[in-house]
Amino acid sequence: MKRRAAIALSFAAASFGLSPGLIAAAPALAPAEIVAAAPASAWRPVAPENLLLMEMGDGRRVAIELAPAFAPVHVANVVALTRGKWFDGNAVVRVQDNYVTQWGGADPKRARPAGLVKPPEEYARPASGLALRRLPFADPYAPMTGHADGWPVGSDGTLAWLTHCYGMVGVGRDMPPDAGDSTELYVVIGQSPRQLDRNIALVGRVVGGMDVLSSLPRGTGDIGFYTDPKQNVPIRRAWIAADMPAAERPRYEVMRTDSPTFAAFAEARANRRDAFYIRPAGGVDVCNVPVPTRKAG
């Protein structure tokens, strides 16, 4: 067993661009320890114009980084809806265990704010222009997976798409080819539903307050909808950080996935050698390498 683990390690070290010597010399840090020791250069800020903030009825807050590089029209709609106060006084209406929490549909017939555009599919984008750090392991859903600019990504070499990992935020839609107008958003709260990749638009990922959305009571209606509007979980308001005075904006950071720290983190996720572990797996899937995020300042 030890021999096999060592072989897997050398392979992983080479695949991750780390020298085997470096690995052998390094203490067996846990992924969390690698994150804690990350230099400032390993982090990038979340741009204020991409930071969606949401305050629930009980005052707790959720922070979401939007991904205009992957779904620009959908993201523009989310921003227009937020600025048009669509989410203010709205609610979480669905929580399906091991699947999604969904909000924005408390009153679907309410008039939409101006500025919405009927979006194209935006379920994938050209792979060119994205610096994909590949994971060197097979994935049952995509020809290749990895990370680019802090996002989990699948790709076939020509196209690239965000993957449905825990905490990823998408736009609910009806049947194809209607792509949804961004009035209803969902976040993944369970096992990654990768079957949704390339079938629905992902627009971002929770970077703060994930527990606010993951620990809500599960709905007892069909596919987790609450059966009584009284069960809805109120959203007091939502806003874009760029619309706040600069000094008041909360600041979030995402680990740069092209940093040496992230390479070490991903390698450690695939090969746990910290004290608790007996047998490093020698592999990992893209959703089990969650990109570290933090609140700064």
Add this chain to the structure above:
Amino acid sequence: MKRRAAIALSFAAASFGLSPGLIAAAPALAPAEIVAAAPASAWRPVAPENLLLMEMGDGRRVAIELAPAFAPVHVANVVALTRGKWFDGNAVVRVQDNYVTQWGGADPKRARPAGLVKPPEEYARPASGLALRRLPFADPYAPMTGHADGWPVGSDGTLAWLTHCYGMVGVGRDMPPDAGDSTELYVVIGQSPRQLDRNIALVGRVVGGMDVLSSLPRGTGDIGFYTDPKQNVPIRRAWIAADMPAAERPRYEVMRTDSPTFAAFAEARANRRDAFYIRPAGGVDVCNVPVPTRKAG
């Protein structure tokens, strides 16, 4: 795209032992529809001696099927602890978002009931004697994966082990080689932490009331521990169904993973062709083929 999907489909149909003709002729049922239409023969009962029931302080109940075929000594300890009332008046003490809910450690110094055995590792068992229905897709953690007798399984052909999927229940332990005495149990509440496979003993899986354990407030202490005993979530009592009068026992069923229904279910999970989906993935991972369970009668 359509052409590629068709190719993936034929491959999957062959891999799952279904004739392509059958697939082509079949309506595009969603996995949930396949489960709803399953004949009685597609289900097996959960044996009362393997059914652990737990009632929380608020009266809500959780049902867990134990897996003595994989971890007999650990399971015997769980049963001895339950019969010795270890879990009665105990509590959930840790909820780490996207990881685990853990219970049984409200008073770790309390005297153990009689009958506990120091367990061996029990992190894997011989593959022989298990009828593994393989999934025909690559997995980054194990040479092969699939299902046996209603359980998600990884294997290298010689050994086989339960995989850490959503809802699986394991035994907390300290550092190796101490294997844990089953006084603290955990359940997976997020992305499958497959790095734990073969590093810790899995003893079962939640078959009812999963939302009771998944929607609890997350702990704010290190690795999700509650910081104040007042935050602990009380467990009123736990018992084994076999110890109840037969007529009063709740009855749970698990889909037979060697049934044609399960084959169709797994194939549909890998290739969603129901109305919502545009692009079937053409693959799936073992934790994204959750074995259907239900309460009977």
